[in-house]
Amino acid sequence: MPVFDPGILQSGQYHDWLVQGLVLSLQLTAASFVLALPLGAVLALMRSAQAAPLRAAGASVVEAVRNVPLLAHLLFWYFAFPELLPEAAREFLYAHNPEAVCAVIALSLYSGVHMAEDIRSGIRAVPPSQLEAARSLGLGRLATVRLVLLPQALRAAVPPLLSQTVNLWKDTSVATVIGAAEMMYQAARVETASFRSAEAFTFATLAYLTVSLLISLAAHLYQRRYPVRPA
Template structure:
């Protein structure tokens, strides 16, 4: 094989690295969002509960997580958390892509508490008469929350939740510090192997921009299609 052919082969391999990094970043986004949204709902319900203990626990979770930098979360879950696990569980974690798993945990918790505040604002924006009407129809508190309050609250909270999703997408880049093979990790890998910094980081920049703009566009379309009426 000539040098020219070998160069083409290596270029294709470097392209595959970048595509793999983009795919991993999307997987981080999807997995973290699937965990963060129900976590945010649960914490928001705790924050709006009539029980003082639940409100205190919800507030503690929100303030304790969102006031610590995401980088610190990632380093804790990757380096410290496994040491707290029983040996068989720790070995199982190390055998199953620990960088990805720990990144998902950190991103989910960090995004979840921010989503919780958006959902809590949505809950508070629903008129109290809605709950009273549901209870007067014979629904219990949990059924009223599930069937009446939460659907309205989440609808109100969709635009800020989509904004949090953009932040979550951008935050996946921080996972490179623990070796998760996401887009920034692969871009740096290509740059180290080829010194083609412009191509590698331009690809990463445009990929982040494209997905962020797509999510932002979805938020705008939703706001136009379902305007919030007060």
């Protein structure tokens, strides 16, 4: 008759915790990127607009967000923001994984303002003749921005945007301070439960390194496939 070893069950449970943390970290990265990129594009357009009020508003948002540490953003959105909501909205938030939701909000804003500067550099790289040609063909201002300006600006900004994605991936580790069960949270949980510090934090370190290198490799391959050419 086989002997039941509870240590095997515990080892499997610890492995599951670490994998769950890795999956949540990837989900936080993906969700934050999906929100941060359009936010960055809007802010970049505002900062590049001809109207002074739009430029001032865009610059104010960028400077206000990027000059506050990410940790402060996380603590604000998790502890202060829910108290500003109506009771029904607050209860809805608390019923739907508030740690992950607030982490996504903070990471999206923080990454979005940094992406805005990269996209704005891409906008500056688009030759004015491209916009003049679009207007001469009868395209309106919004159509010119959507069909001509943004596609070229985003293509030029891909390498720095991928670098920002690496930063976003690493920044998900800060979400552990508000109790989001991402990879660092689960590694600390395994360490506390089993005292297997080396295994837990080696897993987390290698996971962060592997994903970061994969994103960096994607940036390198993109630059080789689409080298930046002078306008």
